[in-house]
Amino acid sequence: MTGASGVVAAGHPATAEAGAWALREGGNAVDAAVAAVLTSFAAESPLTGLGAGGYMLIHDQERSTLLDFFVSSPGREGGERSSELVPAPVAFTPDVTQVFNIGAASCGVPGMASGLERALADYGTLGFADLVGPAVNAAREGVAVSATQAYMFHILAPILTREQEGAGIYAPDGQVLGEGEVFRWEDLALALERLAAEGAAPFRSGDVAHEVADWVSERGGTLGRDDFAAYEPVAREPVRARFRAWEVVTNPPPSSGGRLIALALEYLERQPECGVVETVAAMAEAQRARAKLDEAASRLGSTTHITALDGDGGCASVTCSNGTGSGLIVPGTGVHVNNMLGEEDLNPLGFHRWPPGVRLPSMMSPTAILRDGELVAGLGSAGSNRIRSAILQTIIRLLVDELPVDRAVVAPRLHFELGVLHAEPGVDEDALAALEARGTRTQRWRDQNMFFGGVQAVTRNPQTEAIDAAGDPRRGGAVAFT
Numbered sequence: 001m002t003g004a005s006g007v008v009a010a011g012h013p014a015t016a017e018a019g020a021w022a023l024r025e026g027g028n029a030v031d032a033a034v035a036a037v038l039t040s041f042a043a044e045s046p047l048t049g050l051g052a053g054g055y056m057l058i059h060d061q062e063r064s065t066l067l068d069f070f071v072s073s074p075g076r077e078g079g080e081r082s083s084e085l086v087p088a089p090v091a092f093t094p095d096v097t098q099v100f101n102i103g104a105a106s107c108g109v110p111g112m113a114s115g116l117e118r119a120l121a122d123y124g125t126l127g128f129a130d131l132v133g134p135a136v137n138a139a140r141e142g143v144a145v146s147a148t149q150a151y152m153f154h155i156l157a158p159i160l161t162r163e164q165e166g167a168g169i170y171a172p173d174g175q176v177l178g179e180g181e182v183f184r185w186e187d188l189a190l191a192l193e194r195l196a197a198e199g200a201a202p203f204r205s206g207d208v209a210h211e212v213a214d215w216v217s218e219r220g221g222t223l224g225r226d227d228f229a230a231y232e233p234v235a236r237e238p239v240r241a242r243f244r245a246w247e248v249v250t251n252p253p254p255s256s257g258g259r260l261i262a263l264a265l266e267y268l269e270r271q272p273e274c275g276v277v278e279t280v281a282a283m284a285e286a287q288r289a290r291a292k293l294d295e296a297a298s299r300l301g302s303t304t305h306i307t308a309l310d311g312d313g314g315c316a317s318v319t320c321s322n323g324t325g326s327g328l329i330v331p332g333t334g335v336h337v338n339n340m341l342g343e344e345d346l347n348p349l350g351f352h353r354w355p356p357g358v359r360l361p362s363m364m365s366p367t368a369i370l371r372d373g374e375l376v377a378g379l380g381s382a383g384s385n386r387i388r389s390a391i392l393q394t395i396i397r398l399l400v401d402e403l404p405v406d407r408a409v410v411a412p413r414l415h416f417e418l419g420v421l422h423a424e425p426g427v428d429e430d431a432l433a434a435l436e437a438r439g440t441r442t443q444r445w446r447d448q449n450m451f452f453g454g455v456q457a458v459t460r461n462p463q464t465e466a467i468d469a470a471g472d473p474r475r476g477g478a479v480a481f482t
Helices: 013-024 029-043 112-123 133-141 147-155 164-170 186-198 207-218 225-230 257-269 276-291 384-399 405-410 429-437
Strands: 007-010 053-059 064-069 086-093 096-102 234-236 239-243 246-250 303-309 315-321 367-371 374-382 414-417 420-423 441-444 454-460 467-471 478-481
Touching: 007 013, 007 029, 007 454, 007 467, 013 029, 013 133, 013 303, 013 478, 029 053, 029 112, 029 133, 029 186, 029 303, 029 315, 053 112, 053 246, 053 367, 053 374, 064 112, 112 315, 133 186, 207 225, 239 257, 246 257, 246 384, 257 276, 257 384, 276 384, 276 414, 276 429, 303 454, 303 467, 315 367, 315 374, 367 384, 374 384, 384 405, 384 414, 384 454, 405 454, 405 467, 420 429, 429 441, 467 478
Parallel strands: 420 441
Antiparallel strands: 007 303, 007 478, 053 064, 053 315, 064 234, 086 096, 239 246, 246 367, 303 315, 303 374, 367 374, 374 454, 414 420, 454 467
């Protein structure tokens, strides 16, 4: 967009606008990302929140850093788990139902408050008190429920309304909120005001952390006060992959997503073309590698992504997740605790096997694309194990096909998983037929679907400094310029 100095791409218009507001207030990309994340707690509440965790990839003119504040395993106090995981059916369509595991036994240690505070302290220019206004307003005055959020409320209703605390928020009149109705959460507004006044301390080692830990442990979980107090965000050196003239920078171990994206790009670097057949081969190569990693991600993809770009070319790409949520919303705290210990794909060796303090694995992969050290794009995606394929194909559309970012994001996608190639409408039929002739099983989808991820991307031309952005329509994406 000519004349714009900054932009934010996010999973909801209110989230994107909060980030753009922070840029207008003089903040940098990290400040904008934090303001947007805080607002997403209200605008995209089933996906993220103070009980969640995430990753932020930060790129400025000097360096790229990955800040890891994802969920870790609890149990430092050594108490015995006295409850079991609670199965919760989620009906994606009338014909497709999946059972997830929730309850106190599913709750891991959230890193959100500590991670956002660390991001501002080390890489931002403003503080929580400067950035929390739009988020507080969204939580207290309310956010109109979008079509995407209405769908999430509907399919997650067995979790969101299982306990009376959640039912009072998501179904205040006895029916789950629908599109156009207003979502409000006063406890979240109060929690955000507390964050602005006191920082992360109450949520890490103070009374809020104690209330959450006690609420979970009293119901049979292993999340304790010591788990909160011991939690620390970790700054990591990103994974880097060369692809033609560009360098792709993404999430390193213990996350598996970035390694798999890098592996697929390295495979494509050796190919003369990057068409459907080559892309599927790259996905298959990554899937074979994934089988050796003993890491995965939850199948629902209750995740959200934000990418912010400032006028100096700084970029913050942040992906956050609450799993499906545990169903435990702790009264008076504004915290819906994650269910990461109950996500089957995060626990490949069986539930309750992780030692205390271990970062759980993830497919989340906030990513930046550089050329000669300068940022040309920042992106990331929701969508659990489809994250890697969504990001990979968006990179190909941007760099190889040279599509503008809006067309690159909306372009039809593929995903190869467990021997089946899933294809959105618009994928080259001749290429699909050729793969089928070789024995590849395919599943053609009738419409674009949130199954294939939700990429939020920004681009920048280093020569002209022109910027652009796109939000993924598959997940209600939106952009806001400054």
